[in-house]
Amino acid sequence: MAVLLxxxxxxxxxxxxxxxxxxxxxxxxxxxxxxxxxxxxPEHVVCLRRVETLRARSVENGTLVLGAATTxxxxxxxxxxxxxxxxxxAARTVGSPQIRNAGTIGGNLATASPAGDTLxxxxxLGASVEIDGPAGRRRIxxxxxxxxxxxxxxxxxxxxxxxxxxxxxGPQEYLKVGTRNAMVIAVASLALVVDLDARTVGIGLGxxxxxxxxxxxxxxxxxxxxxxxxDRVSLPQAADAATFAGLVAAAAQPIDDHRSTAxxxxxxxxxxxxxxxxxxVQFGAPHRAAT
Amino acid sequence: xxxxxxxxxxxxxxxxxxxxxxxxxxxxRERLGLPAAKAACEQxxxxxxxxxxxxxxxxxxxxxxxxxxxxxxxxPEGIQPSAHGELTPVQDAFVSEGAVQCGFCTPGLVMAVxxxxxxxxAPSDLAVREALSGNLCRCTGYGxxxxxxxxxxxxxxxxx
Ligand SMILES: Cc1cc2nc3c(=O)[nH]c(=O)nc-3n(C[C@H](O)[C@H](O)[C@H](O)COP(=O)(O)OP(=O)(O)OC[C@H]3O[C@@H](n4cnc5c(N)ncnc54)[C@H](O)[C@@H]3O)c2cc1C
Ligand code: FES
Ligand code: FES
Numbered sequence: 001m002a003v004l005l006x007x008x009x010x011x012x013x014x015x016x017x018x019x020x021x022x023x024x025x026x027x028x029x030x031x032x033x034x035x036x037x038x039x040x041x042p043e044h045v046v047c048l049r050r051v052e053t054l055r056a057r058s059v060e061n062g063t064l065v066l067g068a069a070t071t072x073x074x075x076x077x078x079x080x081x082x083x084x085x086x087x088x089x090a091a092r093t094v095g096s097p098q099i100r101n102a103g104t105i106g107g108n109l110a111t112a113s114p115a116g117d118t119l120x121x122x123x124x125l126g127a128s129v130e131i132d133g134p135a136g137r138r139r140i141x142x143x144x145x146x147x148x149x150x151x152x153x154x155x156x157x158x159x160x161x162x163x164x165x166x167x168x169x170g171p172q173e174y175l176k177v178g179t180r181n182a183m184v185i186a187v188a189s190l191a192l193v194v195d196l197d198a199r200t201v202g203i204g205l206g207x208x209x210x211x212x213x214x215x216x217x218x219x220x221x222x223x224x225x226x227x228x229x230x231d232r233v234s235l236p237q238a239a240d241a242a243t244f245a246g247l248v249a250a251a252a253q254p255i256d257d258h259r260s261t262a263x264x265x266x267x268x269x270x271x272x273x274x275x276x277x278x279x280x281v282q283f284g285a286p287h288r289a290a291t
Numbered sequence: 292x293x294x295x296x297x298x299x300x301x302x303x304x305x306x307x308x309x310x311x312x313x314x315x316x317x318x319x320r321e322r323l324g325l326p327a328a329k330a331a332c333e334q335x336x337x338x339x340x341x342x343x344x345x346x347x348x349x350x351x352x353x354x355x356x357x358x359x360x361x362x363x364x365x366x367p368e369g370i371q372p373s374a375h376g377e378l379t380p381v382q383d384a385f386v387s388e389g390a391v392q393c394g395f396c397t398p399g400l401v402m403a404v405x406x407x408x409x410x411x412x413a414p415s416d417l418a419v420r421e422a423l424s425g426n427l428c429r430c431t432g433y434g435x436x437x438x439x440x441x442x443x444x445x446x447x448x449x450x451x
Contacts, residue, residue: 037333
């Protein structure tokens with residue numbers, strides 16, 4: 001095994017171009033489990049630890065840009081919570097402090113597990129992924145990046161540079177069901193993001209399909225039933241909430257596995273959909289906005 | 292197979308004739324003779340291997356050792372006072388509160404508590420629980436561990 005420790009993005013890309021089969025190593029919290037268990041024995045490793053610019057975080061014209069090697073602990077920073085609170089909420093549920101100090105957002109997306117905690121949130125926010133590599137620099141919408149179970153659109157030699165997240169004004173929720181409050185892979189998870197300016201709702205689901213995905217039909221059904229004001233959104237017919245939750249649950253395609261049954265997962269999604277909606281949206285006739 | 296340097300507790304070591312895929316926990320214990328970080332799950336679940344790498348508390352079992360050259364690595368040996376038998380205030384609190392039974396989890400917990408109290412000298416109960424959520428203990432039931440953290444925090448506050 002040869003381990004390279006580049007210090008810039010250009011050096012990293014050059015190293016990957018020279019050995020496209022090399023494994024990119026970020027926090028190692030997915031990779032090293034496989035290496036320790038002998039499931040992976042890479043010939044070449046390109047380690048991102050010294051590439052400071054891959055941990056840069058900035059806001060550009062209404063977009064939060066997170067370097068791919070941003071750790072979960074860094075996602076807990078108040079600057080990020082202020083513009084994308086659901087990301088912070090999701091990051092806080094990941095693993096333990098030790099895992100959050102090492103694990104990165106880029107690693108979570110590249111692993112593309114249907115249970116990855118940032119995935120439903122980033123889908124609901126309408127995030128895209130910035131990639132550089134042999135095919136050049138490009139941006140891919142996250143739903144197109146997640147091509148299958150544990151499969152992403154990354155090609156050999158590719159490096160994820162950043163995740164680009166539209167900043168949305170309005171309530172955001174991330175809910176996760178598991179057996180503990182810490183150190184738990186989601187049995188089912190749901191993110192709901194309201195955009196008061198665009199007047200849209202995004203709903204991302206985790207652990208109930210081969211990939212994390214958007215419950216687009218449920219969101220489309222809900223949107224015209226909402227009444228929008230500048231600072232809030234309401235659902236005049238409270239009974240619509242149950243129909244909405246049923247539609248979200250109908251979008252789930254869960255399986256039975258060692259963590260849960262499909263039936264429980266569908267139930268959990270329905271409960272979380274109605275809970276997230278109740279937190280984000282005012283039920284009943286809209287209050288007149290104060291003038 | 293080659294050699295690479297590692298800086299552990301301020302001391303430069305050369306790791307020779309090692310496979311580059313070894314994790315830091317293995318290298319510390321089996322190659323550098325530093326056995327305080329404990330090996331149990333080797334998949335990041337139990338925290339018994341907790342060490343500091345560049346000021347961050349991480350599981351040594353998930354660090355590729357050969358990628359940690361030029362990093363500052365601190366193991367439980369590194370926070371130990373040099374005088375024989377002397378304890379850190381956190382270790383002392385663990386002993387006083389009976390938070391050590393078989394002791395296997397203790398080095399990892401002590402690292403996590405040091406990290407917590409360095410960041411947050413007077414943590415809330417919830418912050419303590421969250422900070423220790425990555426450290427498993429099969430013996431104590433955690434009650435005495437939480438009491439030890441409290442004691443250490445109060446002792447530090449009284450000393451200030
Ligand atoms: C004990 C434990 C608990 C966990 N708990 C959770 C949890 O609660 N929720 C959750 O979602 N996950 C959890 N995980 C999984 C893991 O921590 C996350 O998926 C994490 O985000 C992986 O990031 P990393 O930086 O450690 O990735 P690595 O292990 O370094 O890499 C993972 C994959 O991503 C690729 N990669 C990483 N960065 C890039 C890049 N910039 N460009 C191209 N490819 C890249 C690597 O080549 C590799 O294929 C847990 C893991 C452990 C060991
Ligand atoms: S041995 Fe590293 S976390 Fe268990
Ligand atoms: S004292 Fe035995 S595992 Fe904690």
